[in-house]
Amino acid sequence: MWLYVLKRILMGLPTLFLVAVIVFALVRLIPGDPAQLMLGDLADEQSLAAMRARLGLDQPIPLQFLIWLGDILRGEFGHSIRTGEAVLPTIMGRFSVTASVVVFAVLAAMLVAAPAGLIAARFQNRRLDFGIILTAIISLSMPSFWVGLMLLLLFGVTLGWLPTIGYVGLDEDLGRGLLYLIMPVVALALTEIGVLTRMMRSSALEVLRLEYVTHARAKGLSEGAVLTRHVFRNAAGPSLTLLGLILASLLGGATVTETVFSLPGIGKLIVDSIYARDYPVLQGALLLVASVYVIVNLVVDLLYTVLDPRVRLS
Amino acid sequence: MKTIAMATGSAVAAALLATAVPAVADTVLNVAFVQDIRGTQPGVDRDGQTDTVQMHVVEGLVAYATDFSVKPMLAESIEESEDGLTYTFPLRHGVTFHNGAEMTAEEVKWSWDRYMDPATNWRCRSYFSGEDGPEVTAMEVVDPYTVRFTLASPSATFLGNLARFDCGSTAVLHPDSVDAEGNWVAPVGTGPFTFGDIRPGQYVELLKFPDYVSRTDEPDGYAGAKEALVDRVRFNILPEAAVKKTAFLAGDLDISTIDPSDIDEIEAAPGNVVQTVQTAVWDAILINTRDPLLSDKRIRKAIALSIDPEQMVAVVTEGKGSPNPSPVPPMSAFYGETEAKGIGYDPEQAKALLEEAGYDGAPITILTNRRAGGYFERALVAQAMMAEVGLNAQLETMEWGTQLDKYVTGDYQMQSFAYSTRLDPALSFEMITGDHPRKVFRTPEAMELVEQAMTVSEPAKRQAIIDQLHEAFLEEVPAISVNHRVMFYAMKDHVSGFRGWGAAKEIYWNVGLAE
Numbered sequence: 001m002w003l004y005v006l007k008r009i010l011m012g013l014p015t016l017f018l019v020a021v022i023v024f025a026l027v028r029l030i031p032g033d034p035a036q037l038m039l040g041d042l043a044d045e046q047s048l049a050a051m052r053a054r055l056g057l058d059q060p061i062p063l064q065f066l067i068w069l070g071d072i073l074r075g076e077f078g079h080s081i082r083t084g085e086a087v088l089p090t091i092m093g094r095f096s097v098t099a100s101v102v103v104f105a106v107l108a109a110m111l112v113a114a115p116a117g118l119i120a121a122r123f124q125n126r127r128l129d130f131g132i133i134l135t136a137i138i139s140l141s142m143p144s145f146w147v148g149l150m151l152l153l154l155f156g157v158t159l160g161w162l163p164t165i166g167y168v169g170l171d172e173d174l175g176r177g178l179l180y181l182i183m184p185v186v187a188l189a190l191t192e193i194g195v196l197t198r199m200m201r202s203s204a205l206e207v208l209r210l211e212y213v214t215h216a217r218a219k220g221l222s223e224g225a226v227l228t229r230h231v232f233r234n235a236a237g238p239s240l241t242l243l244g245l246i247l248a249s250l251l252g253g254a255t256v257t258e259t260v261f262s263l264p265g266i267g268k269l270i271v272d273s274i275y276a277r278d279y280p281v282l283q284g285a286l287l288l289v290a291s292v293y294v295i296v297n298l299v300v301d302l303l304y305t306v307l308d309p310r311v312r313l314s
Numbered sequence: 315m316k317t318i319a320m321a322t323g324s325a326v327a328a329a330l331l332a333t334a335v336p337a338v339a340d341t342v343l344n345v346a347f348v349q350d351i352r353g354t355q356p357g358v359d360r361d362g363q364t365d366t367v368q369m370h371v372v373e374g375l376v377a378y379a380t381d382f383s384v385k386p387m388l389a390e391s392i393e394e395s396e397d398g399l400t401y402t403f404p405l406r407h408g409v410t411f412h413n414g415a416e417m418t419a420e421e422v423k424w425s426w427d428r429y430m431d432p433a434t435n436w437r438c439r440s441y442f443s444g445e446d447g448p449e450v451t452a453m454e455v456v457d458p459y460t461v462r463f464t465l466a467s468p469s470a471t472f473l474g475n476l477a478r479f480d481c482g483s484t485a486v487l488h489p490d491s492v493d494a495e496g497n498w499v500a501p502v503g504t505g506p507f508t509f510g511d512i513r514p515g516q517y518v519e520l521l522k523f524p525d526y527v528s529r530t531d532e533p534d535g536y537a538g539a540k541e542a543l544v545d546r547v548r549f550n551i552l553p554e555a556a557v558k559k560t561a562f563l564a565g566d567l568d569i570s571t572i573d574p575s576d577i578d579e580i581e582a583a584p585g586n587v588v589q590t591v592q593t594a595v596w597d598a599i600l601i602n603t604r605d606p607l608l609s610d611k612r613i614r615k616a617i618a619l620s621i622d623p624e625q626m627v628a629v630v631t632e633g634k635g636s637p638n639p640s641p642v643p644p645m646s647a648f649y650g651e652t653e654a655k656g657i658g659y660d661p662e663q664a665k666a667l668l669e670e671a672g673y674d675g676a677p678i679t680i681l682t683n684r685r686a687g688g689y690f691e692r693a694l695v696a697q698a699m700m701a702e703v704g705l706n707a708q709l710e711t712m713e714w715g716t717q718l719d720k721y722v723t724g725d726y727q728m729q730s731f732a733y734s735t736r737l738d739p740a741l742s743f744e745m746i747t748g749d750h751p752r753k754v755f756r757t758p759e760a761m762e763l764v765e766q767a768m769t770v771s772e773p774a775k776r777q778a779i780i781d782q783l784h785e786a787f788l789e790e791v792p793a794i795s796v797n798h799r800v801m802f803y804a805m806k807d808h809v810s811g812f813r814g815w816g817a818a819k820e821i822y823w824n825v826g827l828a829e
Contacts, residue, residue: 038360
C-alpha cells in the first residue's frame with residue numbers, strides 16, 4: 001500500500017507543476033498591478049516605477065517565473081507583495097482556520113445526512129421521505145451568505161449569545177475557539193447536509209433493491225441491522241466520492257462563509273490577494289488548493305479499500 | 315454525587331468565563347477597518363488605509379489641522395525666512411520616544427537623512443530631492459533643540475509635503491526603529507499609541523503609550539493635544555458592509571463607517587448615534603478628453619449640462635450631502651464664491667449642443683465599480699440623466715484594480731472615479747492636470763496655472779490662480795465634479811470624543827468609552 005501511496009504522490013507532482021505554470025500565467029493576465037493598487041490615485045510615474053522595481057515586477061515575466069520556482073524549491077514560496085510576510089507560513093496559518101471549520105462542518109453534515117438519507121430511502125415515497133427530501137432541498141437552496149447573516153442576526157444581535165466578529169484558534173484557547181466556530185460550522189454544514197442526504201438516499205435506494213438485502217431480511221435480521229450493516233456500507237461508496245469532492249472544494253476556501261463570519265481563512269486570503277494583485281500569495285495559495293485536491297483524492301481512494309472489501313489495491 | 319457534578323459544572327463554567335475575559339480588565343475600543351495594513355514603516359510600507367493606523371503611532375515636525383492648514387507638532391513653532399528659503403523649527407522639550415529616550419534635533423536629523431537615502435524607498439523623497447519641487451539643499455542641527463531646512467527656491471508646498479499622510483508625516487523616529495544593518499524593525503516614535511498585536515485577516519491593535527507628552531493647544535485634526543483615553547484600540551478587518559453593520563448592531567463594534575442606506579436602521583436602534591462628516595474625498599465622473607468622440611468640447615459640455623448634481627447627490631447620499639462644482643474641497647480656505655459656481659443643469663441647452671456637434675447616438679461607456687463609496691450609484695444616475703437628453707450612455711461595471719489600470723493608461727471614455735484627500739488647492743487641480751494619459755485636464759493654460767499655484771504662496775495671488783483654474787475647469791469640462799464625499803460613522807452612545815474630519819482619516823486619540 002505504501003508503494004501505491006508513494007506512486008500516487010509522485011504522479012501528483014507533474015499535475016502540480018502544470019498548475020504552477022497555469023496559475024502563474026493566469027494571475028498575470030489580470031489587468032492592473034499591485035504597485036498601482038497600492039499607490040491608488042496618488043500614483044505618478046516615478047513612484048510607480050520605484051514601487052515596481054522594489055517588488056521585482058520590472059523583471060521579465062519568464063525570469064519572475066524562474067525566481068518563483070526557485071523560491072518554491074527552497075520551500076519559501078516568496079513574500080507577500082502587500083505585507084512583506086513570508087507566503088508559506090501565511091497560507092498554512094490561513095489553511096488551518098479553514099480546515100478547522102470545514103472538517104467540523106463536513107463531519108456534522110455526514111452525521112446528519114447519512115441516517116437521514118438511509119431513512120428516507122427505507123421509507124421511499126412515504127411522508128417521512130418527502131419530509132426529509134423537502135428539508136434537504138430547502139437546506140441546499142439557501143444561499144450560504146444569507147444563512148450566515150441570519151445566524152449572525154439571531155445568535156449575535158437578537159440573542160447576543162455568540163460573538164459576531166473575530167476568531168480564536170483552537171490551539172490558543174479551546175473553549176473560546178469553539179465558541180467562535182459554532183456559527184460558521186452550522187452555516188456551512190446546513191448547505192452540505194442537503195447535498196449529502198440526497199446522495200445517500202439515492203445510493204441507498206439502489207442497494208435496497210438488491211437481492212442480498214432481501215436475503216438479509218429473510219435471515220431475520222432486524223431492519224436497523226440491515227440498514228447499517230448491509231445498506232450503509234454498500235451505499236457509502238458513491239457518497240464517499242462526493243464527500244471527497246465537497247471536502248476538497250471547501251478546504252480550498254469556504255470563501256463566503258469566511259467572509260460573513262470574518263474568519264481569516266484561505267478562501268478570503270485568495271480573494272483578497274486577487275483584489276490586491278498579491279501574486280506570490282495568490283500563487284502559493286492556489287498551489288496549496290491544488291495539492292489539497294490531490295491529497296483528498298488519494299485519501300478517498302484509500303478509504304474505499306477500508307469500507308468496501310471488494311476494492312483491492314493491486 | 316450530584317453536588318460533585320454540579321461543582322464540576324460550575325468550575326468548567328468559571329474556567330470558560332475566566333478565559334473569555336482578559337486577566338486585566340483594560341478598556342478596548344473596537345472599530346471597523348477595511349483591510350490589513352501593509353506594514354509599520356511610515357511613508358514606505360503604506361497605502362491610504364495603512365497611513366490611518368500609522369498616524370496614531372508616529373508624529374512629524376508639523377501636522378495638518380482640520381482646516382488643512384499646517385501647524386507645528388513636534389516643532390514648537392515654524393519660522394520661515396523672509397525669502398522663503400529657510401525654515402527653522404525649534405523643537406518641543408521633553409518629548410519622549412516609545413523607548414523612553416528624549417527627542418532631540420539629533421533624531422530629527424537621523425530620521426531626515428534616512429528618508430532622503432534612496433535605499434529607504436520613502437514615498438515622498440522626490441518632493442524634496444529637486445525632482446518634483448524645490449530641492450532641500452541642507453538640513454542642519456542648529457542646537458540640540460533646533461533644526462533648519464534650506465531650500466533651493468521658495469515653495470508653497472514644502473510644509474504641506476512634510477505633513478502629508480502618504481509621506482508618513484515625515485515622522486521623527488528613534489534610531490532603534492532599525493537594526494544594526496539599517497533594516498526596518500518597528501516604529502519607535504512619539505505618538506500616543508504603539509503597535510500591539512497585528513493579526514493579518516483579523517485585526518491590528520494599538521496600545522496606549524502611557525508616557526505620551528501632549529501639546530497643550532486644542533485638539534485640531536492631526537495637530538494639537540492628544541491623549542489616549544483607552545488602553546487598546548482594535549482595528550477589526552471587516553471589508554463586508556453587511557457584516558460590519560451586523561457586528562455593530564450586536565455591540566461588537568464601537569465605531570464603524572456605514573453605508574447611507576443603513577442610517578435609518580442604525581439610528582432607530584437604541585444606543586446608537588450616527589455622525590455625518592464632510593470629507594475632502596473628491597467624487598467625480600472623468601471624461602477622457604483624448605477619446606475621439608469626447609474630444610469635442612460641445613459633447614462634454616452637453617454631458618455636464620444633462621446632469622442635475624443636486625438630484626444625483628441627494629440620491630447617492632440619502633439627502634445628506636451637497637454637490638460641489640469644484641475639485642477644491644468646501645472646507646478649504648481657498649474655496650470661495652467662484653468655486654461654488656457650477657456649469658448648471660440645462661437639458662435643453664445640452665440637446666442643442668448635441669445637435670450642433672452632430673452627435674449621432676454613438677454609445678458612450680461609463681466605467682464603474684461596486685466598491686463602497688457610491689461609485690456605482692453615481693454612474694447609474696449619470697447614465698439615466700444623460701439618456702434624458704439623448705446621450706447613449708452605457709455602464710460597464712468592473713473590479714477596482716482593472717478600472718484603475720484603465721485610469722492609468724487612459725483606456726476609457728468616462729468613468730466614475732474618486733480622488734483621495736488633497737489638502738492643498740494646487741494639488742486639487744494638479745491631480746487631473748497634465749499630459750500623462752491618466753490626466754484629463756490638459757490645456758496648456760491649465761498646466762501653466764497649476765505650475766504657478768505650486769510656487770506662489772502669497773494667499774491673494776494664489777486665490778486668483780485657483781479661481782482662474784476653476785473657471786477654466788468649467789469651460790473645458792474634463793470631468794464632472796459631483797461632490798466631496800460625506801461619510802457616515804455609526805457609534806455606540808458610550809463613545810465620547812470621536813470627531814470625523816475632512817481628511818477622511820479616523821482619529822482614535824481623545825476618544826473614550828463611558829462605563
